[in-house]
Amino acid sequence: QVQLVQSGAEVKKPGASVKVSCKASGYTFxxxxxxxxxxxxxxxxxxMGWMNPNSGNTGYAQKxxxxxxxxRNTSISTAYMELSSLRSEDTAVYYxxxxxxxxxxxxxxxxxxxxxxxxSS
Amino acid sequence: DILMTQTPxxxxxxxxxxxxxxxxxxxxxxxxxxxxxxxxxxxxxxxSPQLLIYDASNRFSGVPDRFSGSGSGTDFTLKISRxxxxxxxxxxxxxxxxLPRTFGQGTKVDIK
Numbered sequence: 001q002v003q004l005v006q007s008g009a010e011v012k013k014p015g016a017s018v019k020v021s022c023k024a025s026g027y028t029f030x031x032x033x034x035x036x037x038x039x040x041x042x043x044x045x046x047x048m049g050w051m052n053p054n055s056g057n058t059g060y061a062q063k064x065x066x067x068x069x070x071x072r073n074t075s076i077s078t079a080y081m082e083l084s085s086l087r088s089e090d091t092a093v094y095y096x097x098x099x100x101x102x103x104x105x106x107x108x109x110x111x112x113x114x115x116x117x118x119x120s121s
Numbered sequence: 122d123i124l125m126t127q128t129p130x131x132x133x134x135x136x137x138x139x140x141x142x143x144x145x146x147x148x149x150x151x152x153x154x155x156x157x158x159x160x161x162x163x164x165x166x167x168x169s170p171q172l173l174i175y176d177a178s179n180r181f182s183g184v185p186d187r188f189s190g191s192g193s194g195t196d197f198t199l200k201i202s203r204x205x206x207x208x209x210x211x212x213x214x215x216x217x218x219x220l221p222r223t224f225g226q227g228t229k230v231d232i233k
Contacts, residue, residue: 035222037170044211044213044224044225044226044227045162045164045170045213045215045224045227046224047221047222047223047224050220050222059220061221062221095169095170097170103152103154103156105175105176105181106156106158106160106175106176106217107160107172107175107176107181107215107217108160108162108170108172108215109172109181111169111170111171112169113169114169
């Protein structure tokens with residue numbers, strides 16, 4: 001079935017970087033954009049950025065510019081989100097979400113299970 | 122960035138009764154192709170968000186028909202005709218007309 005499976009929970013110290021993976025299966029990885037959304041505990045959803053796995057083109061929320069990098073490895077149908085210079089406020093669950101091409105369904109139709117990232121000294 | 126504002130922020134509903142959530146956007150979500158770029162998601166407790174409604178009023182595959190979306194321009198509504206116990210969670214609207222994507226604050230729905 002169509003799914004996105006993310007890597008496991010991470011604990012990082014302030015100032016470090018974290019790289020979360022999102023493995024796609026059940027569909028053609030390069031045909032759908034991947035977005036990253038995060039959610040601090042008890043808080044709402046916050047969009048971080050986007051990538052077209054075919055071209056590698058990316059776009060990031062201004063808040064994360066310079067700290068976030070979204071990449072992919074098409075040979076293993078996996079997208080990555082790396083966040084650097086971590087601080088305690090980055091403690092959150094990070095989700096990847098699929099966005100179908102074109103305008104027939106312009107929404108995040110499939111979500112990963114989420115990856116908890118804890119930033120603590 | 123487009124500001125998305127949801128009301129109410131919480132809602133307690135008796136099973137079998139209707140519920141309604143409002144979402145207002147800071148600018149029109151009418152796309153040049155005539156579609157309206159407003160989506161609704163439900164995040165059940167301990168789960169990832171799931172798509173309910175896209176293009177303001179289209180139910181996603183597998184979504185029960187008790188869920189309906191309406192609205193245009195900047196004002197939108199999600200309605201649940203008869204709330205069931207499995208509908209508890211937090212509902213979010215999200216605009217998909219431009220980057221960055223932005224979400225409403227969320228509306229927490231629970232059962233009385």
